[in-house]
Structure formats: C-alpha cells, structure tokens
Amino acid sequence: MNFTEILFDKKNGVARITINRPEKYNACTTTTVYELTQALMDAWVDQSIGVLVLTGAGDKAFCTGGDQSIRAAGGYAGTVAALPLEVGWQQVSSLIRTIPKPVIARVNGYAIGGGHVFHVVCDFSIASHNAKFGQAGPKVGSFDPGYGTGDLVRSVGLKRAKEIWFMCRQYTAQQALDMGLVNAVVPHEKLDEEVDKWCRDLLEKSPTALKMLKYAFHAETDGVVGVTNLGVGGLSMFYETDESLEGKNAFMEKRKPDFNKFRR
Ligand code: 2NE
Numbered sequence: 001m002n003f004t005e006i007l008f009d010k011k012n013g014v015a016r017i018t019i020n021r022p023e024k025y026n027a028c029t030t031t032t033v034y035e036l037t038q039a040l041m042d043a044w045v046d047q048s049i050g051v052l053v054l055t056g057a058g059d060k061a062f063c064t065g066g067d068q069s070i071r072a073a074g075g076y077a078g079t080v081a082a083l084p085l086e087v088g089w090q091q092v093s094s095l096i097r098t099i100p101k102p103v104i105a106r107v108n109g110y111a112i113g114g115g116h117v118f119h120v121v122c123d124f125s126i127a128s129h130n131a132k133f134g135q136a137g138p139k140v141g142s143f144d145p146g147y148g149t150g151d152l153v154r155s156v157g158l159k160r161a162k163e164i165w166f167m168c169r170q171y172t173a174q175q176a177l178d179m180g181l182v183n184a185v186v187p188h189e190k191l192d193e194e195v196d197k198w199c200r201d202l203l204e205k206s207p208t209a210l211k212m213l214k215y216a217f218h219a220e221t222d223g224v225v226g227v228t229n230l231g232v233g234g235l236s237m238f239y240e241t242d243e244s245l246e247g248k249n250a251f252m253e254k255r256k257p258d259f260n261k262f263r264r
Contacts, residue, residue: 001042005032007057008039013050014199015043022058025110027067030076033088040095050207051199052099054122055106056115059188062105062131065113068140089114093121093147097218098229100211102202106195107131107182112170113140117148120155123214125182126198127173128191133181134170150221156180208237 007018017039019026056062066076105119107127113136119125137143152161156179173185186194215233219226243262250257
C-alpha cells in the first residue's frame with residue numbers, strides 16, 4: 001500500500017502507524033483518515049502482528065485533529081474527497097476499539113481535538129512528559145460525540161469529561177496521569193523505550209485472551225455491537241473445533257451431520 005500522509009511499518013510483531021504531517025502538528029485531512037483506516041485493517045488481518053502503536057511524526061504533536069485550514073462545509077478536504085465525517089473519523093475510532101489486538105497511543109506531543117479522541121479510544125496511552133491533552137471542538141465549532149465522549153467518561157468520570165469538552169482547556173501529561181487519562185508518563189527521550197517495553201510485555205501474553213478481554217471491556221457499553229464483537233470472537237474459536245467442522249464436512253459430503261458425539 002502506498003501511503004502519502006501516514007507512515008506504516010511492521011517489525012517484531014508490532015505495527016506502527018505514524019501520522020506524518022508534522023508541519024500541521026499532525027492534523028488530519030480525509031486522506032490521512034482514509035489511510036489510517038487502511039493501515040488499521042492491514043494490521044488487523046496480519047497474523048504476524050500482535051500489537052499496534054499509533055503516533056505522530058516529530059516531537060511537537062501526536063495529532064491535533066481535523067486540519068482546520070482545509071475544513072469545508074460537511075467535512076475536511078483531501079484527495080478522498082467524498083469521505084464523509086461518519087465514514088472516516090468514526091471508522092478510525094471504531095477500528096481502534098474493535099481490532100482484537102492491543103492498540104497503544106504513543107503520545108509524543110499535543111493530543112488535541114480529534115487527535116485527543118484517537119488516544120482516548122486506544123487501549124493504552126503512553127505519554128512523553130511534554131505531551132498536552134485537550135478537546136477543542138466547542139472553540140472551533142465542532143464536537144465528536146459517541147466514542148469521543150463515552151470512552152472519555154469511562155476514563156476520567158462524567159464531571160471531568162464535561163470539563164474537558166466544555167472548557168477546551170489543555171492538560172499536562174502529569175495532570176492526564178493523575179486523572180486516569182493516560183497509563184504512563186516518561187521523559188521524552190525514554191518514550192520509545194517505554195512503548196517498546198509495553199509491546200514486549202503484551203506480545204508475551206495469550207493473543208486470544210487479550211482479544212476476548214478487549215471485546216468484553218466494550219461489550220458492556222457498546223450494546224448490540226459490543227455483544228456482536230464478543231460473540232463473533234467466540235465464533236472464530238468455535239470454527240476451529242471438530243464440532244463446527246462436522247457441520248461443514250457433512251454439508252460437503254452430502255450427509256446428515258452427527259453432532260451427538262459433541263453433546264456433553
Ligand atoms: C495544538 C495547538 C494548541 C498548538 O499551539 P502552538 O501555539 O504551540 O502552535 P501553532 O502555531 O498554533 O501550530 C503550529 C502549526 O501547526 C498548525 C498551525 O496552524 C501552525 O501552522 P503555521 O501557522 O506555523 O503554518 N496546526 C496546528 N493544529 C492544526 C490543525 N488542527 N489544523 C491545521 N493546522 C494546525 C494549536 O495549534 C491548536 O489549537 N490547534 C488547533 C486544534 C484544533 O482546533 N483541532 C480541531 C478540533 S475539531 C476536530 O478535530 C474534529 C472534530 O471535533 C470532529 C470530527 C473530526 C475532527
């Protein structure tokens with residue numbers, strides 16, 4: 001895949017996705033957002049990948065949300081001109097939450113607006129000590145409802161989440177740590193070392209247990225979508241059993257399936 005606004009590399013079981021617009025503090029166009037969905041899907045289906053890392057290029061910003069300089073009626077411009085907000089931004093958050101592998105936000109600077117939502121929906125956030133966090137929607141005439149509000153409430157509580165959204169303040173990495181918005185804060189020069197350590201620790205764990213836990217965490221809050229993901233996670237394991245294969249084999253062999261031996 002040829003990407004123009006993100007970098008995508010895979011090494012030692014880790015897929016690293018880097019938003020690559022440092023001159024715009026890694027603000028996203030629809031092209032960026034579309035490329036993020038493609039990279040996330042790729043890392044999802046690649047069986048050599050156990051952990052994903054999302055980050056921004058340079059040392060100023062993780063991501064500052066939608067690129068305001070190309071914002072137009074109905075959304076953000078880009079070469080994928082017809083990508084509506086609901087398809088692009090919401091899909092990135094949805095994919096991060098649904099991919100059955102841990103996703104770590106490597107927060108290397110500003111995480112603002114839609115960029116803040118991206119780190120909120122990741123499974124873990126590891127921040128550089130100079131990272132800054134905040135929502136900006138009500139300041140620039142936008143809002144990011146659903147994952148952007150719900151997951152934030154679950155991380156920091158309702159009062160604090162409303163403060164973050166309504167007041168559009170910025171918070172330091174230490175404040176973010178204190179309110180449960182990030183998992184760890186390290187000196188900037190130690191960021192990669194720390195992220196690598198989390199990746200290594202996660203890669204040692206059972207991928208199926210991590211997958212089912214991730215789905216279980218969201219099933220409670222995501223209604224039928226959450227139950228579907230948890231259920232289909234179970235279905236993919238059922239497909240590997242002799243009982244499931246008996247149904248498929250019987251169909252192919254044009255005989256009645258014999259499930260009796262599986263009753264227990
Ligand atoms: C991030 C922040 C606070 C940094 O401030 P500062 O003073 O340290 O830097 P500066 O000079 O503002 O930014 C550096 C360069 O990056 C560009 C700036 O325009 C500037 O470029 P030059 O003037 O040097 O050429 N830049 C930074 N963020 C940008 C952005 N989002 N779009 C376009 N260019 C950007 C400060 O820059 C800031 O507040 N940025 C704006 C944050 C923002 O409002 N984000 C959008 C929120 S809405 C959203 O993301 C969204 C949504 O709500 C719903 C759906 C989809 C998206």
